[in-house]
Amino acid sequence: MRISRYSFNSMPQMIFLGYCGENDATCIEFEMSTILKNYPNSEVRLYVKNPINDMYVAQTNIENGILKWILKTDDTVFYGNGMIEINILGKAGEVIKSATASTMIESSLSIIEEESI
Numbered sequence: 001m002r003i004s005r006y007s008f009n010s011m012p013q014m015i016f017l018g019y020c021g022e023n024d025a026t027c028i029e030f031e032m033s034t035i036l037k038n039y040p041n042s043e044v045r046l047y048v049k050n051p052i053n054d055m056y057v058a059q060t061n062i063e064n065g066i067l068k069w070i071l072k073t074d075d076t077v078f079y080g081n082g083m084i085e086i087n088i089l090g091k092a093g094e095v096i097k098s099a100t101a102s103t104m105i106e107s108s109l110s111i112i113e114e115e116s117i
Contacts, residue, residue, distance in 0.1 A: 001024065001025060001026065001027055001070075002018065002025060002026045002027070003026075003027045003029060004016070004026070004027075004028050004029065005029040005030070005031065005066075006028070006029070006030050006031070006101075007030070007031045008030050008031060008032050008034075008035055008067075008086060008097075008099050009031075009034065009035070009099075011086075011099045011100065011101045012101055013101065013102060014101065014102045014103070014104055015028065015084065015101050015102070015103050015104070016103075016104050016106075017071055017075070017076060017103050017104065017105050018071060018076055018105060018106070019076065019079075019105065019106045019107070019108045020076055020077070020078065020079040020105055020106065020107050020108040021073060021076055021077070021108050021110065022071065022073070022076045022108075023071075023072055023073040023076070024070060024071075024072065025071070026070070026071045027068055027069065027070045027071070028068075028069045028071070029066050029067065029068050029069075030066065030067040030069075030086060031065065031066060032044065032062065032065055032066065032067050033064075033065025033066075034065075035088055035097060036062070036065055037065075039088055039090070039096055039097075041090075041091060042088045042089055042090060042096060043088075043089040044060070044062060044067055044086065044087070044088055044089075045057055045086070045087045045089060046058040046060050046067065046069055046084060046085075046086050047084065047085045047086075047087065048075065048082065048083075048084050048103075049082050049083040049084070049085075050075075050077075050078050050082045051078040051079060051080030051081055051082045051105060052078050052080075058075065058084075059072070067086065076105050078105065079105045079106060079107040079108070080104075080105060081102060081103065081104050082102070082103045082104075082105070083100060083101070083102055083103060084100065084101055084103055085098055085099070085100045086098065086099050086100075
């Protein structure tokens with residue numbers, strides 16, 4: 001599995017998510033320990049806007065201050081550019097902090113081959 005780690009406090013402009021159709025091949029991690037210590041009762045959500053502009057909340061978990069997102073087929077079904085946003089939510093659902101990054105999923109020859117069959 002390919003693992004890429006980033007810091008919530010200094011998100012990159014672009015995050016490579018993998019190739020179209022991949023499943024359990026990539027784990028994107030975000031260092032969150034400092035922010036979680038400052039806001040211990042907060043909720044963390046990772047919003048995804050995929051390359052066809054559908055938006056959803058990604059399935060994630062937090063282990064030892066690291067937010068982990070293991071990409072599934074549903075996350076990589078479309079190739080192109082998208083965006084993510086991590087929100088730190090307070091008790092009343094208010095956004096305490098947020099960070100964004102653009103994303104990229106590369107096309108895959110096997111997906112193109114399946115579409116033409």
